[in-house]
Amino acid sequence: MERHVLVVFPHPDDESFAAGGTISLYTQAGIPVTYACGTLGQMGRNMGKQVFANRETMPEIRKKELQDACRVMGIQDLRLLGFHDKMLEFEDVDFVADRIEEVIRDVNPSLVITFYPEHGVHPDHNAFGRAAVRAVSRMPEEERPVIYAVAITKNRTEVLGEPDVVIDIGDVFETKLAALAAHRSQTEAMMEETKVKVQNKDAQTLQWLQFEKFYTYKWN
Numbered sequence: 001m002e003r004h005v006l007v008v009f010p011h012p013d014d015e016s017f018a019a020g021g022t023i024s025l026y027t028q029a030g031i032p033v034t035y036a037c038g039t040l041g042q043m044g045r046n047m048g049k050q051v052f053a054n055r056e057t058m059p060e061i062r063k064k065e066l067q068d069a070c071r072v073m074g075i076q077d078l079r080l081l082g083f084h085d086k087m088l089e090f091e092d093v094d095f096v097a098d099r100i101e102e103v104i105r106d107v108n109p110s111l112v113i114t115f116y117p118e119h120g121v122h123p124d125h126n127a128f129g130r131a132a133v134r135a136v137s138r139m140p141e142e143e144r145p146v147i148y149a150v151a152i153t154k155n156r157t158e159v160l161g162e163p164d165v166v167i168d169i170g171d172v173f174e175t176k177l178a179a180l181a182a183h184r185s186q187t188e189a190m191m192e193e194t195k196v197k198v199q200n201k202d203a204q205t206l207q208w209l210q211f212e213k214f215y216t217y218k219w220n
């Protein structure tokens, strides 16, 4: 049983894609979840299926979408760390880690969910995963929360092996879909395709809606 779960991702929607089901299972079990979201995704290329956002309105729209998604997943504590989208890779890792460490000190999590450094595909994902690991690494080993790291690189199994944490989200996959749909500016077109794929029982889509997979981060 977790004491408190801290989710650390750089972009609004990362949490829903990577861990929307897992987060929902924790909140439904009464475990508090805090989401430390690095940026507002203000450089996102998607502006909606029928374009309804522009560069000026984007941050506010994505913030509102993120708040909606958090409500769907039962996240009651959302921390916006205020970094700039697509710039995280240029920030000093310790500077970013300082901000994450503040949240860790505040909520004292037993579990941190973030991107696996070097396996996040996007430079922001890698940079934020690195900073989260750095923040945890500063703690004495016996006090560190467990880290569930999300790897999405094509060569992940070659390098890391099979993920050791496989969470069955079958009971909450509709909540995950609703959280994804809340990020409307980014996901609207994709959600329509997903609905069709679910209706057609597309094997890959059904698999995606059945399991979320993580690697327990190993210190060495």
Ligand SMILES: [Zn+2]
Residues within 6 Å of the ligand: 010, 011, 014, 122, 125
């Ligand atoms: Zn992202």
